[in-house]
Amino acid sequence: MSSTDVHALVGAYALDALDDLERAAFERHMADCAACRTEAAELRETAARMADSTWSVPPPRLRTEVMAAIGRTRQVSPAEPGAPQGPARPARWRRYSLAAAAALVLAAGTGATVYAVQDQRVRDERAIVAAAQRYEARVQDILSAPDVVVRTSPMRGGGKVTVASSASRNAGVVLLGADRPPAPDQAFQLWTVRGTTPTSAGVLAAGEGSAVHIVDGLPGNSGLGVTLEPAGGSATPTQPLVAQVPLV
Incomplete structure (x- = not known):
């Protein structure tokens, strides 16, 4: 060589x-x-x-x-001086x-x-963190509002639902904590009630037994209800209610 x-x-x-x-x-x-x-x-x-x-x-x-x-x-270099010539x-x-x-x-x-x-x-993770920080800041803003009203109701099967509502923020914070989480194929669903008309206010993740959830436009409703629904939620509440919190 x-x-x-x-x-x-x-x-x-x-x-x-x-x-x-x-x-x-x-x-x-x-x-x-x-x-x-x-x-x-x-x-x-x-x-x-x-x-x-x-x-x-x-x-x-x-x-x-x-x-x-x-x-x-x-791929073939010129022949070195003195090297014999032959097929490339x-x-x-x-x-x-x-x-x-x-x-x-x-x-x-x-x-x-x-x-x-x-x-x-990295950008996705930063966006998630930033969104969580904004959400937490808004929760704290509602809870610290000067006109916040806090109401609590027990949950069927154990646990409680706490609702903090602020008219000046036109929103409320729902803190839900069940003693036993639902089955993996079921989920808690929140409903605002105005008169006799229920409107879905959000569905928790399947199998999730606790959550902190902001409900925009909560003030002015007569109550907030919680039901147990199939994963993904339902178009209408399934009876009986798991919890009901009067707001007026």
Whole structure:
């Protein structure tokens, strides 16, 4: 193996693409070649950084673009001075280098995709946190309103429902806490009652036995009821009511 061949194995070595004999030969060479040691370390660090994230599938077009680039790349170098002329044939080390380059391009594409996915995930999580903070701030605003009126009613089967209503905020906060949560295929549903007309005011998650829920427009209603419904809620209340809180 010539000196040129040995130097060109650095990319394949960084990607663990050498057989045992070639790896041993390159490591002997690298012991005396500072340039190859540096290049191998840099290539391995780059590959490690690209892989140090949750895997994400690169765009389908990336493989096509890489293969097209390979087809346009000249793979046979000019003959060395004094070398015998013969049919042009890619040297093995050049195939290794080409494979290493293609692998690094694919890894770069994957790294960019992973970054985009993780960046979107961070933005989504921040949006969820921000929404929760706004919701909590509004709950506190209603509960601390100077005209807030608090009423409580027991729940059938144990537990209680507390309603804090503020006319100045035109909203109320419902705090529901059941001693026993509903079955996984059932859910508590809230209803505002104006006269004799019930209107759905929200459905808890299936199997959820406690919640803090804001009901806009609650003041002016005559009462708030709680029923046990199939998961997802019902169009009309199922009797009997689990709880009923008079508001007037």
